[in-house]
Amino acid sequence: MIIDLSGKTAIVTGSTGGIGLAIARGLADAGASVVVCGREAGRVDAALARLRDTRAGKLARGVVADVGTAAGCQALIAAEPEADILVNNLGVYGVKAFSDISDADWEEIFQINVMSGVRLSRHYARGMQARGWGRIQFISSESALNIPTEMVHYGVSKAALQALSRGLAKSLAGTGVTVNTILPGPTRTEGVTTFFTQMAKERGVSLEEMEALFLKENRPSTLIRRFASPEEVASLCVYAASPQASATTGAALRVDGGIVESIA
CATH class of the missing domain: 1.10.1220 (Arc Repressor Mutant)
Structure with missing residues (x-):
């Protein structure tokens, strides 16, 4: 299978390292013009330097913004008003006993892990729908199904992404815009x-x-x-962003190494 994303613009949040950078590289290898987004200018520049040897690396560009906040989302939107592919990868986690998770902890993890995707998808989905083509992805986790006792708030935030993704996919039914969650395992x-x-x-x-x-x-x-390696996760993301994945939407796509005990 040859995936060609030439002429497509892809925004990947939280893409200065880890899974996000691997996704950005995979999309650039497929020909997409990739927008790297991160909070620190130095890390954004370093990520862009690592993309220069990809097929479309010379087209990659960066935006410095903290999209875990409403203001940061607006800054990204102002810098990049349109996108064909949006990968909501930004996320944080932290080990903490349930009894020690404060209201502030819950609010912070929802703002970063969930509301960043809500705000950006709300904006970019409009343009995708108007053009009749688009791909939106939310990077969830197998922890959305196997809620970890050591970080319940993280698992709940990732479960929320699956509900958000399914609801948005239904809202965009028949438009040519697909919406999916990706569920990595330990990476x-x-x-x-x-x-x-x-x-x-x-x-x-x-x-x-x-x-x-x-x-x-x-x-x-x-x-x-x-x-798993970040590249193994990215491979599924690149496929889900491709024209070949046009019939895959509203789905929770697993790259969890078989951890989830379900055949559904």
Whole structure:
């Protein structure tokens, strides 16, 4: 299958590293003109430099904005009023016992993980609908279905994305605009590696041993029995953004390594 996104503009939020940068690279490899978005100018510039060797890397451009806020979303929209592909990848997580999750914690995670996607999708969907073609994606998580006890607020925010995605897909039925969620499992990003390196030090094991212990203790249903790479997640995102995926909408697409115990 040859995926050609030439002539398409793709915005990927939270794309200066990890899964977001891998998605941006995958879309640029397919020919899309990619907009990298992040909070820090230095990280945006570094991400753009890493995209220059892709098929459409010379077309990549960056926007510095904190789209976890309403003002940041407006800044991105002002800089890039139109897009054919929107990947709502921005998200945060943090381990905290349920009894310790404050109202402020709940508000923060919803503003960043959920409302950023609401605000941006509300704007960009209008143009996509008018043009009769578009792709909107929300990067959720297998934690939306397997709510982790160590960060309930994160799991709830990711479950909200699935409801949001399904509702938006129904609102855009028959328009040529598809809307889907992507559900990664544990993925070896820079942030995750840093987090697990600290856990490994605390338990006196190597990083590789810590990852294996985490899967055994917290995600025992994994079928690949390892962490995924950001590129493996990105491959599914690129397909869902393609013309070939025109009949895939309103779906929760898993790239979770078989963790979710369901055949539906």
